[in-house]
Amino acid sequence: MEATSGGSRLIGSRARQAAGHRPRVVIVGAGFGGLAAAKGLRHADVDVTVVDRRNYHLFQPLLYQVATAALSPAQIAMPIRRILSRQSNVTVLMERVEGIDKENRFVQTTNSRIAYDYLVVATGARHAYFGKDEWAETAPGLKTIADATEIRARILSAFERAEAAEDEAERRRFLTFVVVGGGPTGVELAGAIAELARKVIVRDFRRIDPSSARVVLVEAGNIVLPTMPAKLSGEARRHLEMLGVEVSLGEAVTRCDSEGVALAGGRQIRSSCVLWAAGVMASRAAKWLGVPADRAGRVHVDRNLNPPGNDEIFVIGDTAAVTDKNGRTVPGVAPAAKQMGEHAARAILAGLDGRTAGLFGYRDFGNLATIGRNAAVADFRRIRLSGFSAWLVWNIAHLWFLVGFRNRFVVFADWALAYVRYDRAARLITDRYER
Amino acid sequence: MEATSGGSRLIGSRARQAAGHRPRVVIVGAGFGGLAAAKGLRHADVDVTVVDRRNYHLFQPLLYQVATAALSPAQIAMPIRRILSRQSNVTVLMERVEGIDKENRFVQTTNSRIAYDYLVVATGARHAYFGKDEWAETAPGLKTIADATEIRARILSAFERAEAAEDEAERRRFLTFVVVGGGPTGVELAGAIAELARKVIVRDFRRIDPSSARVVLVEAGNIVLPTMPAKLSGEARRHLEMLGVEVSLGEAVTRCDSEGVALAGGRQIRSSCVLWAAGVMASRAAKWLGVPADRAGRVHVDRNLNPPGNDEIFVIGDTAAVTDKNGRTVPGVAPAAKQMGEHAARAILAGLDGRTAGLFGYRDFGNLATIGRNAAVADFRRIRLSGFSAWLVWNIAHLWFLVGFRNRFVVFADWALAYVRYDRAARLITDRYER
Numbered sequence: 001m002e003a004t005s006g007g008s009r010l011i012g013s014r015a016r017q018a019a020g021h022r023p024r025v026v027i028v029g030a031g032f033g034g035l036a037a038a039k040g041l042r043h044a045d046v047d048v049t050v051v052d053r054r055n056y057h058l059f060q061p062l063l064y065q066v067a068t069a070a071l072s073p074a075q076i077a078m079p080i081r082r083i084l085s086r087q088s089n090v091t092v093l094m095e096r097v098e099g100i101d102k103e104n105r106f107v108q109t110t111n112s113r114i115a116y117d118y119l120v121v122a123t124g125a126r127h128a129y130f131g132k133d134e135w136a137e138t139a140p141g142l143k144t145i146a147d148a149t150e151i152r153a154r155i156l157s158a159f160e161r162a163e164a165a166e167d168e169a170e171r172r173r174f175l176t177f178v179v180v181g182g183g184p185t186g187v188e189l190a191g192a193i194a195e196l197a198r199k200v201i202v203r204d205f206r207r208i209d210p211s212s213a214r215v216v217l218v219e220a221g222n223i224v225l226p227t228m229p230a231k232l233s234g235e236a237r238r239h240l241e242m243l244g245v246e247v248s249l250g251e252a253v254t255r256c257d258s259e260g261v262a263l264a265g266g267r268q269i270r271s272s273c274v275l276w277a278a279g280v281m282a283s284r285a286a287k288w289l290g291v292p293a294d295r296a297g298r299v300h301v302d303r304n305l306n307p308p309g310n311d312e313i314f315v316i317g318d319t320a321a322v323t324d325k326n327g328r329t330v331p332g333v334a335p336a337a338k339q340m341g342e343h344a345a346r347a348i349l350a351g352l353d354g355r356t357a358g359l360f361g362y363r364d365f366g367n368l369a370t371i372g373r374n375a376a377v378a379d380f381r382r383i384r385l386s387g388f389s390a391w392l393v394w395n396i397a398h399l400w401f402l403v404g405f406r407n408r409f410v411v412f413a414d415w416a417l418a419y420v421r422y423d424r425a426a427r428l429i430t431d432r433y434e435r
Numbered sequence: 436m437e438a439t440s441g442g443s444r445l446i447g448s449r450a451r452q453a454a455g456h457r458p459r460v461v462i463v464g465a466g467f468g469g470l471a472a473a474k475g476l477r478h479a480d481v482d483v484t485v486v487d488r489r490n491y492h493l494f495q496p497l498l499y500q501v502a503t504a505a506l507s508p509a510q511i512a513m514p515i516r517r518i519l520s521r522q523s524n525v526t527v528l529m530e531r532v533e534g535i536d537k538e539n540r541f542v543q544t545t546n547s548r549i550a551y552d553y554l555v556v557a558t559g560a561r562h563a564y565f566g567k568d569e570w571a572e573t574a575p576g577l578k579t580i581a582d583a584t585e586i587r588a589r590i591l592s593a594f595e596r597a598e599a600a601e602d603e604a605e606r607r608r609f610l611t612f613v614v615v616g617g618g619p620t621g622v623e624l625a626g627a628i629a630e631l632a633r634k635v636i637v638r639d640f641r642r643i644d645p646s647s648a649r650v651v652l653v654e655a656g657n658i659v660l661p662t663m664p665a666k667l668s669g670e671a672r673r674h675l676e677m678l679g680v681e682v683s684l685g686e687a688v689t690r691c692d693s694e695g696v697a698l699a700g701g702r703q704i705r706s707s708c709v710l711w712a713a714g715v716m717a718s719r720a721a722k723w724l725g726v727p728a729d730r731a732g733r734v735h736v737d738r739n740l741n742p743p744g745n746d747e748i749f750v751i752g753d754t755a756a757v758t759d760k761n762g763r764t765v766p767g768v769a770p771a772a773k774q775m776g777e778h779a780a781r782a783i784l785a786g787l788d789g790r791t792a793g794l795f796g797y798r799d800f801g802n803l804a805t806i807g808r809n810a811a812v813a814d815f816r817r818i819r820l821s822g823f824s825a826w827l828v829w830n831i832a833h834l835w836f837l838v839g840f841r842n843r844f845v846v847f848a849d850w851a852l853a854y855v856r857y858d859r860a861a862r863l864i865t866d867r868y869e870r
Contacts, residue, residue, distance in 0.1 A: 072507040074861035160529040426509035
């Protein structure tokens with residue numbers, strides 16, 4: 001049922017009478033958390049405003065496939081206002097948030113002030129360089145579509161420049177790819193680059209052998225996928241090595257520039273294409289709110305997802321450091337962000353009716369990471385899979401959760417065709433990489 | 436049959452013995468003309484080098500659909516080296532050409548010199564501003580994928596800014612779209628924008644009514660589609676007006692800035708989104724070659740497509756001003772470029788065998804332009820169509836000529852779904868338009 005104005009059975013009507021106006025909920029950020037919060041308020045007699053500086057919701061788990069030319073941006077991104085089109089109590093604004101005035105309860109954007117009674121902050125995280133921000137130019141990270149098309153252009157351009165290079169040492173440098181960070185994104189990127197070089201583009205060049213490309217995954221810790229059980233981490237490493245990825249463990253990167261990287265042990269890797277998947281830093285929400293944050297910039301929230309003393313403000317998803325009602329640390333993954341968004345909506349509904357909502361509890365459905373086109377690792381606690389079966393589960397799960405029928409259908413068609421033909425559909429070098 | 440080294444029956448073997456090396460053909464530009472030339476040499480005992488500053492061949496007739504969010508870039512673009520992957524006598528280089536040394540017969544790129552025995556120049560054209568280059572920033576034209584995503588971002592951002600605007604006059608300015616130029620690109624763009632506003636996004640906004648958007652097509656001449664028969668021009672105008680496009684004829688644009696445009700008659704149109712489809716200027720090939728060009732920068736070539744006195748050089752496609760062997764002026768369309776590329780290949784093959792090829796004759800298969808999702812105009816001289824039948828022909832023709840099975844399949848799926856659901860799949864505002 002859609003909310004209609006003044007419907008007496010609508011949740012929030014009592015609060016409306018008390019406040020003298022329809023309660024205003026502002027949601028900043030339309031990732032998994034923000035969208036879930038908006039959808040959770042679909043039957044509420046409130047005015048919801050969703051503010052995002054982009055016009056699209058991004059299915060981030062598949063972003064590495066855009067970065068490695070397997071999918072087009074539009075296949076994993078959808079306009080926010082399209083997703084929320086039928087929810088008549090929502091207004092979507094594409095604006096950049098500059099700050100939050102907790103005292104007077106408004107969000108300051110570049111162009112306007114948006115007053116709120118309840119505020120949901122779901123602004124996510126970006127990659128971080130551990131204080132070495134100058135590395136960003138050399139080693140882009142992967143969070144937005146612009147990041148993904150940039151990385152795609154760098155990977156494809158490296159092969160182009162290798163084909164054109166006159167000097168053998170230069171050619172080697174162009175054919176060496178370094179991925180920093182052994183978490184899911186790093187593992188997925190390294191696997192996809194190795195596969196691109198060895199399978200997809202292998203016949204397209206005349207002067208170079210793309211399959212001779214060197215792909216190095218550099219992880220400072222002693223295992224890849226550290227949040228996985230040790231056995232699956234080992235399996236993931238084995239699958240990566242089968243694809244031809246060199247896995248370098250136990251040494252951090254100490255230098256990163258146009259020549260490549262240096263590792264803590266003194267080793268140098270000459271490379272023209274270094275990608276960053278090592279660190280994450282929350283958005284500036286803690287600064288906007290003037291509340292304490294942890295080292296990764298995440299706002300400390302209580303078990304109702306409020307920053308202490310601000311019951312009308314919810315901080316959710318990657319922006320928040322959360323311990324749930326069972327004392328578990330909540331990981332920075334899409335399902336957790338969704339659940340927090342749903343919790344925020346429930347808590348707001350309860351507040352509007354003068355009730356109190358329960359505390360937030362995280363349901364862990366498992367953990368998945370893919371390595372190339374035939375292998376993945378999956379941890380559902382009772383069941384642990386690796387190899388092809390895990391890869392199938394990974395595909396089904398990701399297709400299932402993709403927003404919107406159209407995307408699901410087209411992504412499936414593309415995957416199926418790419419699988420059969422070993423092809424990559426979106427091998428485009430665009431924008432500033434056009435020569 | 437693929438060329439194999441030294442095969443005695445291969446065309447060009449005699450010339451190879453005479454020259455002491457395998458003849459080298461350099462093709463600059465991998466548009467319709469350049470690709471056709473390369474393919475025409477597939478059985479020749481020559482070394483072909485295709486040089487392009489981009490890594491992709493673009494199906495330009497559908498570019499306006501990327502600019503209006505109906506298709507993704509990868510659906511109408513394909514890597515050049517992928518297209519030519521199986522033609523073993525071709526090397527593809529992604530390099531920017533800086534000049535041509537006719538004396539010593541080499542092409543100078545940013546990084547290298549590429550020697551040639553035969554040269555095919557197929558570098559196309561860009562939009563031109565009739566000496567008002569400062570208009571380019573305000574009114575982008577549509578030639579590359581970067582242009583198309585830029586225009587897409589401008590169109591979609593205008594609606595976003597209208598939704599956020601506080602002031603009614605500003606809102607009107609954001610909701611006014613001006614397309615300058617009544618040729619096929621201008622007609623297609625204006626029709627697609629009107630349709631986007633009136634059909635696709637109409638339910639996605641809360642504060643504005645997208646269907647109130649004003650789309651003005653400004654043409655300095657007295658008809659739209661001037662290369663079409665008068666009856667079809669009139670039909671096209673009628674279909675545009677049915678879609679809600681204001682067609683302004685007989686007045687040129689005299690001012691173009693961030694406020695909008697002014698017309699020769701003194702009328703002002705306030706608009707935040709002006710698109711340019713009015714003029715075309717050939718690439719710098721005439722300057723590289725030091726040969727005469729017409730006002731649009733096109734190289735004057737003889738009926739063998741050589742600049743006078745340079746039998747080893749062919750200038751084809753939009754870069755050339757051509758009168759064919761029957762005395763007809765050859766239009767700047769994709770089929771003409773293809774035919775010229777095929778002719779250049781035949782002439783090179785003949786030259787290698789010491790024969791002379793016939794002169795170039797243009798076969799005119801007809802002329803098509805589409806207006807929105809149900810109408811088009813088609814001129815096959817004997818048969819003239821307008822409305823839905825022309826639109827069907829337009830769709831079949833364009834699908835048929837799209838390079839590669841995959842693209843054809845996916846574009847068809849997207850079109851079919853978009854037709855049924857009145858949806859646009861690629862409504863993304865990316866890169867510098869992210870706020």
